[in-house]
Amino acid sequence: MDIRLENASLSWQHHCVFSGLNLDLPARQWTSILGQSGVGKSSLLQLLCGIADDADVHGRVYCSDGKPLAGRVAWMAQDDLLLPWLSVLDNVLLEARLHQHGRCNAEQRERARYLLAQVGLAQLADARPAQLSGGQRQRVALARTLFQERPLVCMDEPFSALDAINRLKLQDLAAQLLADRTVLMITHDPLEALRLSDRVLVLQGRPARLSAPITPPGDAPRQVSDPAVLSLQGQLLELLAGGRA
């Protein structure tokens, strides 16, 4: 299912941040948007998720199957948003619990356990989020996102709170587990975008515009030492730095 966002506009305190913005998300591809803070990346993403209530953001969303997008997007934020009063397993099951008055059936439980095993946390299913490290918590958030089985996954700087090694590990895991989904990722980190994405867009300027997509060669996750990735990273950094001047 291709998704197209048309004529998106965002204003902040009566100033136009962007307007007339079009964004295409081709089916089963990983699209990343890079940009500096305050350029409206997160608002754009929350518009697609239907939760952009603190920003004055508008736009029309079209899906290639003609149905509305609402209810078909999974959201993963920088903050893992694990509910501290639920166990790790119940956090993964959150969607089922919210729809079934806090209960879930054996089949759903089985699937949640399987997803926890996939992110390497099978043995911590009964722990509470407070007992987990930052990396582990974000893994649980990833499992919760996967549990939803939504066609579009929107990620808002999902790994930016992690240390370098954990970040690389989680990027590999996400690339592997989200391979067949349509993904939109917002990030600050050019290397992250280049490792994972099929298409990298840069949002910058005033009012902000989306650049033409950069398509890194090869399959994700790409190696950090891949020369193509490194040279593209250099270009992207120059582009981002140029936008600030």
Next chain:
Amino acid sequence: MIARMLRPLLITLGLTLLWQCVVWLSAAPPFILPGPLQVLDTLLQQLPLLTRHAAVTLAEILLGLLCGVLLGLASALSLITWGGLRRWLMPVLVVSQAIPVFALAPVLMLWLGYGMASKVAMATLIIYFPVTAACFDGLRRTPTGYLKLARTLGASRRAQLLQIRLPAALPAFASGLRVAASVAPIGAVVGEWVGSSTGLGYLMLNANARMQVDLMFAALLVLALIAVALYFLIDHLARRLTPWQADTLLNPDAGSAGSR
């Protein structure tokens, strides 16, 4: 562990010793300030009488606590569910607190009689506001991230309230409960002072009038014991209610769990 068990005992012993020292130093006659031993003696001798009156006071406190907490919880939930209600109910709540409960006691006595009902009403009234305020605050301050996540998960408003807002408000509710537990005895005893024929407050007034100061002190001691026991019971309950709230005071590492 042993130190934790011993500490309350040592504190009690120290306070008793202090009390005895004041008696010795001031050389006050026993009808002004009786010593701890004399009070203990009276306590044991008058145990049936004290137990009978204590049971009444305890019942008033517990009933008041129950009514106050339920009423407060219901008010907080209504305030959060119907936003328009807040503008009407909040001023009423504040006014209800501006009138001192002590001043209302005679009126309540007049309306509800000298029996238990007026004392339960006093305790309820004194508890109602702190519980409502704590619960309402807790319900209002749900992290927006949790609510946004629930919305992307397609949760109904009801599911958001019951499964996100309510559990997120439990720590605040627990502190409201603690405050309620510590003020509930005040309501009951004030009610008894103003007019009653049973209860520890009545017994104290009565003993005071008859210069039975040792009995008065014994009643006071029992009242203090009830209040302290109630507080610790509620505190324990509140902890059981919010097991994910690690005690950061006892465990200096708990705060850094996220970055371990």
